[in-house]
Amino acid sequence: MTEKIGEHRLPEIADVVVVGAGPAGAVMTKAFAEAGMSVVCLDQGDWPDYSTSRSASPERALLGGNEWSPLSNVRKGPGDYPIDEDDADISALLWNGVGGSAMLYAAQWQRNMPSDFRVRSLDGVADDWPISYEDLLPYYAQAERDFAIAGLNGDPAVPGADQYPMAATPIGEAGRRMGKAHNSLGWHWWPGANGIATREYGRLKPSVHRGACFLGCGDQAKSTVDVTHWPDICRHRNAWLLTRATVARVETNSSGRATGVIYFDSKGVERQQKANLVVLAANGVGTPRLLLMSANSQHPDGLANASGLVGKRLMMHPYSAVVGTFDDEIGTMQGAYGHLLYSLEFYETDESRGFVRGAKWGLMPTGGPMEMTRSFPWGDNRELWGARFNETIRERLNHSATWGIIAEDLPEEHNRVELSSTLVDEHGLPAPKIVYETSENSRRLLAFHVERAKESFLAAGAKQITVAPHIRNTGWHLLGTTKMGSSPEDSVVDHTGRAHTVPNLYIVDGSTWPTSAGVNPTATVVAMALRTAELITSGNAATGSKDLEGATA
């Protein structure tokens, strides 16, 4: 259905068609609209229905299992495609709809570190990026303004992170305790930067600390683009957002340029949207799937796939969690569910540890009573039930906090997204199949970090420490499947996100990342999209101005 605010018809040939209405898609559409270009954004999902999140009601704690599940195979909502995961040891977690997968993010906002762009040069593994941290500096700052990031300026681990538009979310007693513990250890820590408003800011309202961030914030405090971007974008007469519009393929002409997309509308009718420029922002699973589905006689292995790397090098950030439980209350059953604080103490490579690269730790509350009963992060819970049930709940509830450990996942070509030979979506389009195996480097990395996280909690006085079991449902960050690089032989897109072999096709989601970093990716995805948008609209992309000339002719 057309969600455009306004009655005018879609252009026959748009300047730009954008696929995906998540953070990157919203950033791109906004930039094109403000530049006066006609832009149509298509998303296969719908607007979020916050009434179903029940964020202000006690039933919220029960809802992770259905409408707000991060598993499309469980959720089965509008626009959700099945995912074939038989050969993956981590499940891809995503959201289809306006807002993208950030609808389910904890709003933890973390820039990549400078070394993340120079992994080959510094550590001799994987690849350097064709852009640097410094290239992104102005865009990080803009992203933090546009996305209303609450943080404390001046982290000595993150250069230039000193322009947050509002004060940090409270760190509570848990944060104070862990911060002091790290001070005693001489370890880095910093109050978390979060996309959780702490004062009125645009359409956002200050958080009231229900702890409902993950499943849709009904208080309009979490920064997602359905709130921060799309209402303004839709006011432009030259911008359109179509929901329940499932893109089936990108079309190209005989000269190898993209001419638009074919999509199924909300009634299942196949339609065409012609455009002079095509931008994909459909995440690290959806984007390679679409490129592979766009195979034709000219591009038999899929669009933009001369390198053979479309879909390969999937990185999903293997994840561990360590819980510390304290004798006294630390205020963790309610509050902002981002990261209270983070530590980058063990982020950089130290070869004596037996692995390369590192991880970011984010300290999170453990939540309400129901969360105290779950096998993640509490492990084998059989002993919970029965005589000691209420005693155990009281020991955990409001007395525990979690270090979430995001491991840098190195790119390996056998970890990949391909087209399933057995599953199809509601339109008969092949589902993505994910093949993924956690690497030995990641296992060693996580084992090391788990031990350090235990030391952190011991220093803080925790009486009990629990290491969460490995579970499948940790693939929040979908990266690497359309690698960015300088050469068409070993990468899919150039430093602007433009496909090497399709000059008017851009990719702006996390799939372009040559390496995964070890942090939450939204900040960098948005900063890169802002940079690409500026290069295109200013005519400074390699041949950006030409992209808008008669591509469909």
Next chain:
Amino acid sequence: MNENQTVWTDREREVLKRLSDLLIPAGAGMPAASEVGAHLSGTDKVCSVRTDLVEPAKKLIAELEQLQEWSLQDIQSRYPVLFEAAAELLAGAYFLDEDVARTLDYREQITIPLDPEATRTAELQELTAPVVAKGNIWRTTV
């Protein structure tokens, strides 16, 4: 279905009652599950938002009705998947009870206003002073 409808027969409710007290007996100053009616209106409320729990819970009840005796350990080992659903159902019903939430001082649905920005920032600056004092720690790449 809504929370005023039920999918449970009286016989099923009897099994749910017995099971709920096996899972959540009184203790630590808290009531047993059946004392707050977790097997009654509580399960109806849960099922109004988690219809996916109904089928496995009913299957477990049917299995248990065939048995003369059952213990918690038996159920967990023989029916792990069904048990997980039934435990989610009954614990959910238990914690939805207002008296239980009050006794735990669980205030999720109550808003908590933020302290003034200046107060929070001043506290954080004091806490992070040792981190700042160590100087920049990123790896230089330019």
